[in-house]
Amino acid sequence: xxxxxxxxxxxxxxxxxxxxxxxxxxxxxxxxxxxxxxxxxxxxxxxxxxxxxxxxxxxxxxxxxxxxxxxxxxxxxxxxxxxxxxxxxxxxxxxxxxxxxxxxxxxxxxxxxxxxxxxxxxxxxxxxxxxxxxxxxxxxxxxxxxxxxxxxxxxxxxxxxxxxxxxxxxxxxxxxxxxxxxxxxxxxxxxxxxxxxxxxxxxxxxxxxxxxxxxxxxxxxxxxxx
Numbered sequence: 657x658x659x660x661x662x663x664x665x666x667x668x669x670x671x672x673x674x675x676x677x678x679x680x681x682x683x684x685x686x687x688x689x690x691x692x693x694x695x696x697x698x699x700x701x702x703x704x705x706x707x708x709x710x711x712x713x714x715x716x717x718x719x720x721x722x723x724x725x726x727x728x729x730x731x732x733x734x735x736x737x738x739x740x741x742x743x744x745x746x747x748x749x750x751x752x753x754x755x756x757x758x759x760x761x762x763x764x765x766x767x768x769x770x771x772x773x774x775x776x777x778x779x780x781x782x783x784x785x786x787x788x789x790x791x792x793x794x795x796x797x798x799x800x801x802x803x804x805x806x807x808x809x810x811x812x813x814x815x816x817x818x819x820x821x822x823x824x825x826x827x828x829x830x831x832x833x834x835x836x837x838x839x840x841x842x843x844x845x846x847x848x849x850x851x852x853x854x855x856x857x858x859x860x861x862x863x864x865x866x867x868x869x870x871x872x873x874x875x876x877x878x879x880x881x882x
Contacts, residue, residue, distance in 0.1 A: 657674070657675070657676055657759070658673070658677060658678065658682070658702060658704070659672070659781070660672070660674075661824065661833060662691065662698075664691055666718070667717045669688050669717070669826060669827055670825065670828065670833075671684060671685065671688060672684065672685040672686065673695065673698060673704075674759065674761075674778065675756070675757075676759050677757075678702050678703055678704070679702075679704070680704065680705070680757050681705050681706075681708075682699060682702075682704035682707065682756075683706070683707065683756050684725065684731075685711075685776065685783050686715070686785070686826050687711075687721035688720070689724060690719075691721065692724050692725060692728070695721070695725065696729075699729075706725060706729040707731050707732065708732050708746075708756065709721075709726065709731050709733055710776060711733075711734075711735050711739075711741075711880070712736075712773060712774055712775065712776070712784075712785030712787075713739075713769065713773040713774065713786065713799075714739065714740065714741065714772055714799065714874055715786075715877055716798065716799060716870045716873055716874055717827075717867040717869075717873065718873060719873055719877060719881045720876075720877050720880055720881040722880040723743075723881045723882040724881060726880075732745045732746055734746045735748075735774070736748055736765060736772055736773075737749050738765065738767070740772065741877070741880055744880065748763040750764065750765035751764070754776075759778060759779075761776050762776065762777040762778075763775075764813060764814075765809075766809035766810075767802065767806075767809060768787060768793075768796055768803065768806025768807070768808070768809045768810070769785070769786040769793075769794030769795065769796060769799075769806060770786075770794075770800060771801070771802070771805075773786065773787050775814065777817070777821075780818070780820060780821050780822055781821075781822050781824060782814065782821050782823050782837070783824050783825075784814065784825050784826070786825070786827060787806070787810065788810050788814050788823065788825065788840065789827060789828065790823065790828055790830075790832040790834075790840070790844075791830075791835075791843065792845075792846055793844075793846045793847075793859070794806065795859070795862060796859045797859075797860075797864070798866060803855060803856040803860060804856055806855075807852045807855045807856065808852075814837065817837050819836060819838030820836060820837070820838065821836060822834055822835075822836060823835040823836060823837060823839075823840060846859075
């Protein structure tokens with residue numbers, strides 16, 4: 657299997673490239689528009705054919721490269737079925753599987769950060785979008801975010817996965833690249849709560865600044881970056 661973790665320094669976004677092997681089909685998760693040339697170069701180097709591109713949710717801090725990649729490679733665009741993006745070709749449901757050669761990727765509806773947030777599980781690789789971060793969780797104060805739904809998505813879905821499951825989030829701001837479900841259970845400060853109400857209280861009092869270009873980014877991402 658080929659697995660590449662690529663990083664956008666401006667938005668601290670992780671993009672993931674997955675393939676079953678050199679010369680085979682490939683899939684990209686959460687592409688950033690400004691980095692399209694880098695992705696195309698990696699695909700060429702490994703002789704990969706990009707067939708699918710996934711966005712975990714409508715991002716607020718960068719513009720997706722999904723439409724641009726589709727224009728260049730003729731790949732299919734995929735999001736969860738709660739997305740407001742009408743131009744998405746394939747809208748997957750909770751627990752539906754996406755096939756990539758002999759790889760199977762399970763879609764998991766994990767709202768809370770946004771109302772359309774999905775996570776994607778491939779073997780023991782969890783691509784958690786902004787739902788569960790390394791030592792954090794995705795903010796819940798815009799784009800129909802909901803702290804109670806975030807709690808349910810994390811505690812009743814993601815943390816039920818095996819503890820050795822590798823956690824690959826859509827963002828990290830401190831240079832962390834990967835964690836595990838077990839490690840997050842024990843060390844993630846947002847998860848050391850005794851009740852849903854305690855978690856809601858934390859999330860409702862973060863007082864974070866909104867991304868500088870949120871309105872433009874969301875508007876463009878609803879059109880898949882077009």
